[in-house]
Amino acid sequence: MSFPAGVFYVFAALAVVSALGMVLNLRNTVAGAMCLVVTMISLAGIYVVLEAHFVAVLQIMVYAGAILVLFLFVVMLLNLRSDAFSPPRSRIAKLAGVALGVWALVGFLGLLPGALPPIAQISPTFGSYRDVGLSLYRTYVVAFEVTSFLLLAAIVGAVVLAKRRLS
C-alpha cells in the first residue's frame, strides 16, 4: 500500500470513529462538537489525498475554523453543560431512525460495485486554487453570485432571529 493510500485509510477510520463519537456522545455537547472537528480535519486530509488541495484548505478554514467555532460559541453562550433531557424520545422512534440509517447505508453500498465511472487522467494543476478559481469565475459565475445573495439573506435572517429587540 502506498503512503497516500495509508493516509487515506487512517483518516477514513478517524473520520468514522469521531463521527460516531459525535452522534453517540449523549453527555457533553462540546465534546460532540470537538469530535465533529476531528471528522472535518480528517476529511480535509482525505481531500488532499484526492488532489483537492483548495477544497481541503476551505474545509479547514470554513468548517473547522468558522462553522464549528460558531457551534461551540452557541453551546457556550447557552451554557448547555449536560445533555440530559427528559422525557426521552420513544424507543420505537429511535430504533426506526437507526434502522432507516442502516437501510440507506446497505442500499448505497449494494449499488456501488460496477456503478462507478472509470478513473480519468488529470493535469498536474488539478484541484489547485487557480484551476477551481478559473472554473468558478468563468463558467459558474452566475451560481457564485447567487451564493452571495444566499449568504446575505442568511446574515440578515440570523440577525433578525437572534437579536433581542429590533429597534
Add this chain to the structure above:
Amino acid sequence: MVVPLEHVIGLSAVLFAIGTIGALTRRNLVVILMSIELMLNAVNLSFVGFARAHGDALGHVFVLMVISVAAAEVAVGLGIVISLFRNRDSVNVEDVSLLRW
C-alpha cells in the same frame, strides 16, 4: 488515483448514514444541526471523489456551493436555536411541538 473510488464513496455513505442516524435519534437541536453538517460533509466527500474520477473541477465548485449553503444554514439554524432557548429555556426538539397535531 491512490485508492479505489468504491472506498471513497463507501466512506461517504457510512458518514452519511451516521449523520442520518444522529439527526433522527438525537433530541438536542444543536446536535441535530451538527448531524446535518456531517451529512453535508459526506456528500462533499463523494463530490470530491467523483471530481477526481472524472478529472473535472466541477465537483470542487459544487463543494464550494455546498459549503456556503452549510454556512448559511448554520447561521440561521443557530439563530433559531438562540431565540428558541430564549423563549423556551430549552434546546430539546420535543419541547417545540407546538404546531404538531
Add this chain to the structure above:
Amino acid sequence: MPFDVILKVLFIVLVGVAAFAPVITWVERKQSAVMQDRIGANRADIAGITILGLLHPLADVLKLIGKEDFVPAGAHRFLHALSPIIAALPAILAFAVIPYGATYQFPGFAPTTLVGADLDWGLLYIFAIGSLATYGSVLAGWASNNNWAMLGSLRASAQMISYEVTMGLAVVGVFMVFQTLRLTDMVVAQDTTFRIFGFLETFGIVQTLPGWLSWLRLPFWGVLVQPLGFVMFLTCIMAENKRAPFDLPEGESEIVAGYFLEYSGMRFGLFYMSEFIEVVVIGALLATIFFGGWSIPYLSQETIIGSLEPTMGAGLATALCMVAHVATFLLKVVVLIWLQMQIRWTLPRFRYDQVMDLCWKIVLPLSLVNIFVTGAVLLLVETAK
C-alpha cells in the same frame, strides 16, 4: 528523510521557536520598562552575572516547571489538558511554509530552497492553520468550568472569527499584485524594483521620462504597492494574536485573566509561550508578504552572485549570498517584532464594541475598497500596455 530537510526543520525550530520566543519575553519586559521609565528586568542572575536581564526567561521556565499543575474541580480534564497544546501547535506549524532564504544552486548539488514546505497554497495553509488556533482559547475557557474563563473564551471566539474574515480580505490585494499564493514565489516577485514614476509612461501621460525621474526606483515590496492592505492586515493579525490593544479575551481588569484563568505551571507557560511564538510568526509573515522576505533591497540575487562569482567562485559566492539573505530576513523579522512591541505598549485596550466596530465597520469596508481599487488599477495597467 533527506539531510537538508532535517537541517531546515532544525533551523526553523531552533531559531524561530526555541531562540526567538524566549528572548522576546525579555524584549517585552525591557520595552515595557522603557515605555514606563523603569530600568526593567535585570535581577535574575547566576553567580552575580545578569547579562542585561537575559536570564529572566530561564528563571521563568524554572519557576513555571516548579509550580503545582492545578486542575479545577468540575473541569473537563481531557480538554483542559489538551487546549494549551492546541493553542501552541498552530503557531509552530505556521513556520513550515515561511521561506527564510532563496533557491540556491551550489555547484555539484541539486538546487535547494530554504523553506520547510514549498506549498503552492502556502498562504492559504497559514490561514487554515491559524483558524484552528481559535480552539485553543475557546476550549480552555469552557473546560475550566469557571465563569470568567467562559466569558474570556466567548470574547476570544467572536473576536478571532471576525478578524479571520477581514484578515483574508486584507491580503487579497497582495495576491492580485503578485498573482501567487506560494510564499517563495511571492518573495521572488519582491526581489526587484519598480520605477516610481513609471506609471506616467505606461498611461502615456509623458512619452519618455526625463533622465533622473526614470532613475528613481523603489523595491517592489508589498508594503509599497499595497500600503492600505498592510495596515489592514497588521490590524487583523494583531487582533488574532489577542495582545493589547486587542487583549479583551484576557482583560485583567474586567475578567481576571480570561480564558487561561484556571491554568498554572507549564500549562499556563504554554499559553504564554504560544503568544510569543505567534509574535515571531506574525513578524516572519509580515516580512515575507509585505517586506520582501529574504530579499535585499536594490540587490537582487543575480546581482549579488553575478558580481561576487568572478572573484571568489560560484560556491563561495552562493554561500555568502545565502548568509546575507538569511541575515536580512532575520533583521526584518526583528524590526517587525519591535513594531508589534511598540504598538502593544503604546495603545490602551479597546472596549469590546469598539473591537467589533473596528472589524466590521472600518477594516472590512476598507479592505473591499482596497480590492476594488487594486483590481481597477491592474486592469488599467493591463489595457494600457
